[in-house]
Amino acid sequence: MTLGIRYMLISIVSFSIMHMCVKAIPDIPVFETILFRSVFSIIICLIVIKKEQISCWGNNKPMLLLRGFVGMSSLICFFYSIQLLPLATAVTIGNLVPFFTLIFASVFLSEKVPSLKWLFFAISFCGVLLIKGLDKDISGYGIALGLLAAFFTAMAHFVVRTLRDTDHTQVIMFYFPLVTIPFMLPLIFLYHKMPDAREWLFLVLIGISTHVGQLFLTKAYKYEEVKNISYVYYAGIVLSFVYGITFFGELISLKSSVGVGMVILGMVLNMLG
Numbered sequence: 001m002t003l004g005i006r007y008m009l010i011s012i013v014s015f016s017i018m019h020m021c022v023k024a025i026p027d028i029p030v031f032e033t034i035l036f037r038s039v040f041s042i043i044i045c046l047i048v049i050k051k052e053q054i055s056c057w058g059n060n061k062p063m064l065l066l067r068g069f070v071g072m073s074s075l076i077c078f079f080y081s082i083q084l085l086p087l088a089t090a091v092t093i094g095n096l097v098p099f100f101t102l103i104f105a106s107v108f109l110s111e112k113v114p115s116l117k118w119l120f121f122a123i124s125f126c127g128v129l130l131i132k133g134l135d136k137d138i139s140g141y142g143i144a145l146g147l148l149a150a151f152f153t154a155m156a157h158f159v160v161r162t163l164r165d166t167d168h169t170q171v172i173m174f175y176f177p178l179v180t181i182p183f184m185l186p187l188i189f190l191y192h193k194m195p196d197a198r199e200w201l202f203l204v205l206i207g208i209s210t211h212v213g214q215l216f217l218t219k220a221y222k223y224e225e226v227k228n229i230s231y232v233y234y235a236g237i238v239l240s241f242v243y244g245i246t247f248f249g250e251l252i253s254l255k256s257s258v259g260v261g262m263v264i265l266g267m268v269l270n271m272l273g
Contacts, residue, residue: 099125
């Protein structure tokens with residue numbers, strides 16, 4: 001197992017803990033959760049940047065700002081989808097990232113994508129449509145947000161790959177909260193709830209797990225090609241099923257499981273192909 005894949009596994013486990021914590025505090029507005037997570041992250045980034053004596057502003061500023069914006073967009077969409085959908089369903093849809101990565105590679109890098117890859121993408125996408133079509137209790141809005149989260153996450157990964165040769169890992173991470181905080185601050189006055197002790201605990205865990213996940217995700221893409229580590233995403237899906245059943249009693253309906261199965265089938269075929 002390469003160093004990049006090990007880093008990716010640590011990232012996936014950290015993010016899965018974050019997903020569980022977000023699901024556990026449905027009464028806390030998403031914008032408030034994201035603001036707390038961003039403040040926590042920017043403090044850690046600044047401490048590390050100062051310790052390593054590097055400039056926090058980086059070199060490729062346009063791409064760094066883009067990384068911050070798409071990361072923020074992904075987080076907003078994904079947190080909302082977690083609140084609206086069963087945890088396993090939200091994470092499964094959110095893990096369509098490798099397919100959107102193929103689209104970016106085809107459009108922006110002019111890489112030739114084999115026809116079978118598009119077929120596998122179609123299988124997974126049809127699975128998403130079936131989740132909603134067969135199970136009327138599933139939120140269509142939640143599914144749409146999950147797809148948008150996957151789209152923005154793929155774009156963020158694409159940008160991180162571009163930045164790996166120009167900017168330090170901590171600088172890339174720093175721009176995520178740097179961009180997010182100014183957007184979240186005005187919204188906190190419209191959507192705010194004072195957390196209780198239990199909710200504060202989960203907010204702290206969200207801050208820690210998300211930062212660790214981002215750190216090792218960025219490191220993973222510095223040491224490994226995108227195509228070689230995309231399959232590790234499926235570990236996150238397995239963990240989401242375990243957490244959903246264990247902590248939230250979420251048993252996915254037979255109707256939804258057909259669509260979820262098709263999504264996973266398409267992703268596995270893409271990995272094997």
